[in-house]
Amino acid sequence: QKEVEQNSGPLSVPEGAIASLNCTYSDRGSQSFFWYRQYSGKSPELIMFIYSNGDKEDGRFTAQLNKASQYVSLLIRDSQPSDSATYLCAVNNYGGSQGNLIFGKGTKLSVKP
Amino acid sequence: DAEITQSPRHKITETGRQVTLACHQTWNHNNMFWYRQDLGHGLRLIHYSYGVQDTNKGEVSDGYSVSRSNTEDLPLTLESAASSQTSVYFCASSPRVGNEQFFGPGTRLTVL
Numbered sequence: 001q002k003e004v005e006q007n008s009g010p011l012s013v014p015e016g017a018i019a020s021l022n023c024t025y026s027d028r029g030s031q032s033f034f035w036y037r038q039y040s041g042k043s044p045e046l047i048m049f050i051y052s053n054g055d056k057e058d059g060r061f062t063a064q065l066n067k068a069s070q071y072v073s074l075l076i077r078d079s080q081p082s083d084s085a086t087y088l089c090a091v092n093n094y095g096g097s098q099g100n101l102i103f104g105k106g107t108k109l110s111v112k113p
Numbered sequence: 114d115a116e117i118t119q120s121p122r123h124k125i126t127e128t129g130r131q132v133t134l135a136c137h138q139t140w141n142h143n144n145m146f147w148y149r150q151d152l153g154h155g156l157r158l159i160h161y162s163y164g165v166q167d168t169n170k171g172e173v174s175d176g177y178s179v180s181r182s183n184t185e186d187l188p189l190t191l192e193s194a195a196s197s198q199t200s201v202y203f204c205a206s207s208p209r210v211g212n213e214q215f216f217g218p219g220t221r222l223t224v225l
Contacts, residue, residue, distance in 0.1 A: 032211050043203055043216040044156070088156070092211040100144065100211050105155035 002027045004091050006104035014112050019076040021107050023089030026070070032092040033065055033072045038106065039085045048074060079111045115140040119204050119217040127225055132191040134220050136204030144207040145187040146214060147171075147179065149200040156203070162187055163210065194224045 003026045013019045021035075032051055036044035050056045050063040050072065062075040072091075076083055086106040093102050117138040126132050136145065147159040148171075158171030160179040168179050176198060178190045191198055201221050205214040 032213075034213055043219050046213050046215065049213055090214075094211070100146075100161075100207060101214055103156040105153075 002093060002102055004089055004102050004104035006087075006089050006107045008105060009108040010110050011107055012110045012112060013079050015079060015081060017079050017111075019079045019083065019109055019111070021074040021076075021087050021089075021109065023072045023074075023091075023104055024070055025072070025089075025091045025102070027091065027094055027102075028067075028070060029094035030091045031094055033063070034090040034101065035061075035063060035072075035074045036088040036090060036103075037083075037085045038088060044088055076109075079109075081111050081113050084109055084111045117204060117206055117215055117217040119202075119220050121220060122218065123221050125223045125225065126194050128194060128196060130194050132194050132222065134189045134191075134202055134204075134222070136187045136189065136217060137185055138204075138206045138215075138217075139185065140206060140208070140215070141184055142206035142208050142215075143184065144210060144214075145181070146205045146207070147177070147187065147189045148203045148205065149173065149198075150203060150219075151200050159189065159202075160187075191222075196224050198222065199224045 005024045035048040038044045048063040056063045060077045064073045088106045089104040090101040120135045143164045146161040148156045157173045162181040204217040207214045
């Protein structure tokens with residue numbers, strides 16, 4: 001059973017701090033990695049994707065990938081209360097047939113003013 | 114702008130009734146998916162389709178069916194609704210297998 005693991009949280013950080021969200025995955029063949037943000041009562045929204053080892057930056061967001069350790073993370077710099085949401089990690093189901101992406105259960109982030 | 118829509122947004126039904134949830138996307142994506150999301154379980158895949166006339170079962174497909182007669186639509190049918198199917202249902206589409214998926218706004222279904 002291929003799995004994507006995330007700490008459910010809640011992760012609480014003060015406004016202006018760096019929030020670090022982590023995800024591990026079991027399928028060593030996975031090649032595509034995604035971070036979604038989901039506000040309460042809303043649908044998941046894609047915020048980052050990364051395919052290669054290393055860092056990828058987009059504004060205040062940085063995705064980090066380490067395929068050898070099967071680990072992907074999302075850093076949010078200068079966290080704002082509006083970043084308070086649940087963050088879902090998703091990994092492509094390499095070689096499988098279960099609809100392309102495997103989702104973690106999400107980490108709830110709370111940014112305190 | 115291209116988009117993905119779901120209807121209805123909220124639905125209350127009774128046990129045993131047949132229910133159909135609609136999903137429509139205007140991106141011309143071949144790949145479409147149905148998920149349910151429940152507290153403690155995350156997103157679970159119900160059915161998916163890689164193109165017209167193609168449908169496949171996901172991990173929680175029992176009691177659900179889909180059909181794909183065109184690129185834009187993938188309706189989800191609950192053959193005989195059960196209280197265990199009370200959930201939030203999300204439809205998603207993707208341009209390529211293994212790539213990012215884009216989600217609709219969701220349907221909150223309550224089965225009494």
